[in-house]
Ligand SMILES: Cc1cc2nc3c(=O)[nH]c(=O)nc-3n(C[C@H](O)[C@H](O)[C@H](O)COP(=O)(O)OP(=O)(O)OC[C@H]3O[C@@H](n4cnc5c(N)ncnc54)[C@H](O)[C@@H]3O)c2cc1C
């Protein structure tokens with residue numbers, strides 16, 4: 001299979017972003033890597049070139065810097081005039097207790113995990129809406145989380161950001177349907193990555209970034225609306241979402 | 254705590270681990286004060302060693318699997334530079350389509366470059382090309398004090414020699430540069446010949462190895478009488494073209510069949526092994542004696558197609574025994590085979606192979622000139638351990654050696670006899686590094 005389309009990877013140095021980029025590279029695709037650490041980006045780019053990417057460009061940006069979003073997208077457009085996929089992988093897992101103690105912490109987490117993506121998506125949506133393309137040629141793929149499906153005391157700032165983003169994406173999907181650009185919401189469960197390095201791991205609920213990346217790649221190729229990955233999270237979250245609030249509020253989750 | 258294990262499941266353990274993500278990382282602090290807590294360090298590749306050489310139960314393992322990036326590949330010269338956690342499977346996916354191949358490969362492609370160096374692994378071409386270490390142009394070694402040493406045949410030669418085959422004890426290899434070999438096709442031209450008895454094997458091996466890059470034999474370790482030491486000798490070479498009608502695929506798919514659960518204990522007994530051997534021998538000698546073309550993946554990695562095949566031995570795990578004895582010790586080889594047949598503990602997979610006289614670069618490299626036999630023993634507790642200890646005595650007397658990568662039980666006396674450069678090696682061990690294997694073979698008894 002050969003697939004030489006161009007993909008933009010926001011958060012290209014994340015574990016899942018690297019795994020997804022490898023799949024694109026192995027298919028011979030072109031990649032535009034966006035991240036905040038130049039040396040990590042360079043190392044990642046060298047790897048992807050060796051693995052078969054037809055072209056790899058890097059752009060350095062702290063994505064919390066809203067003022068630079070417009071120029072960043074301009075730079076992306078300058079690198080390639082035909083972009084098939086926009087992937088969003090960046091994020092932070094804040095310490096819930098620290099968020100409760102300080103609004104600043106919460107604000108930072110909400111900024112990176114929700115507002116920053118919403119800002120970039122607004123600009124991208126306005127661009128793709130004006131392009132005349134066939135259905136299925138373009139897609140926006142954003143990683144949210146199962147944590148956004150229901151608020152829990154242990155994790156609700158992160159959950160609110162991811163849940164807010166999930167709602168934003170629903171609206172965007174509805175809006176962009178006419179223009180033929182698909183919007184895919186990806187809800188992973190637990191993934192063994194640096195983000196979760198402080199958590200005790202092991203057991204059947206933990207997935208590798210490689211496994212999650214394969215699921216994401218397939219969903220993106222098909223232009224799916226929403227996926228859980230691994231997909232056993234779908235029934236789990238169905239149950240969790242359906243527990244009546246009167247009971248749920250008493251649980252220690 | 255995360256689950257880390259070796260390929261043979263013995264010993265089954267929980268292991269503390271850290272997993273660095275980017276080169277330039279620092280090894281975790283193991284200050285004297287907290288030595289009991291974080292303890293000592295040991296690099297971990299992909300856990301394809303059978304024994305305890307990749308484990309450090311009281312300490313921490315430094316998992317290299319996220320350091321899996323290519324750094325540079327020169328398609329003209331075949332020089333490949335990559336991080337130490339890159340697996341041979343990843344390398345093959347990149348190089349075979351460009352008509353390059355690994356200079357040496359073990360019987361599984363799921364090993365890392367770091368692990369391949371630390372055990373100085375060998376393949377079916379040892380008689381011509383020597384060990385993997387011979388094709389390593391250089392690497393960087395990270396020591397626990399933060400120093401990095403560039404090691405090559407010209408620079409830090411002593412650390413180069415100590416680290417190749419150094420069982421992960423001299424420091425953490427961060428990246429390596431290797432020289433690949435040129436090929437014309439992903440296929441191997443294989444010539445299969447049936448043999449009966451060791452005399453026939455030795456004769457076949459001697460004549461075939463002059464003309465063929467690869468050779469290996471499968472030998473029946475369960476039958477006695479007229480079928481004693483019968484086997485199939487398979488010589489191979491990279492085909493100079495892809496045979497007509499065969500797909501020119503570079504990489505085969507992921508394992509199709511995998512063993513989803515541990516087999517019940519009874520699945521492997523002496524009758525099932527015997528039946529398997531009889532079936533395999535008859536099928537193969539009838540069907541494939543003569544010349545055939547095999548994709549490199551099924552030729553080099555027949556077991557990789559089977560997913561977690563180690564599970565067929567059940568939860569109790571298994572032992573692998575791999576040793577080499579000098580050519581002149583044919584009588585010892587015969588004696589050992591007899592013992593294995595008598596015991597009825599031998600596996601369906603016994604592999605016989607000639608090691609040539611190409612020098613191994615490492616102080617503790619296992620390969621040395623002679624004939625090497627590798628087989629699995631199901632874990633029958635004391636009975637199996639006793640057999641292995643008896644075999645050890647024979648191997649020591651013959652001036653041979655047992656392979657640490659496959660070992661979980663050899664005594665310190667045996668190790669010293671097999672690896673006479675052990676004392677010289679000790680000077681290069683990183684003071685913070687150790688392994689369960691190393692503690693065991695240094696125990697006074
Ligand atoms: C089916 C099968 C077939 C095999 N066939 C062969 C064969 O034909 N020939 C052969 O020689 N071997 C063979 N082996 C054994 C295997 O090749 C070796 O055990 C190999 O070293 C495993 O590599 P790994 O990456 O899994 O390393 P691990 O098993 O995880 O570690 C092996 C050693 O390497 C060290 N190490 C790992 N990474 C680093 C690093 N970055 N820096 C420093 N030290 C490091 C570890 O500390 C440990 O001592 C086979 C194994 C299997 C399962």
Ligand SMILES: NC(=O)c1ccc[n+]([C@@H]2O[C@H](COP(=O)([O-])OP(=O)(O)OC[C@H]3O[C@@H](n4cnc5c(N)ncnc54)[C@H](OP(=O)(O)O)[C@@H]3O)[C@@H](O)[C@H]2O)c1
Nearest residue numbers: 013014015016037062063064089090091145190191193195
């Ligand atoms: N791991 C899980 O269990 C899990 C579960 C559900 C969902 N997710 C989601 O999956 C996605 C991928 O996560 P991961 O687990 O692969 O995490 P990861 O490896 O920790 O990567 C997170 C990435 O986000 C980047 N980043 C953070 N803030 C940034 C900013 N302001 N500007 C630019 N980049 C920034 C980081 O950049 P640096 O490399 O420069 O630090 C890092 O590469 C995230 O959206 C995460 O929320 C993860």
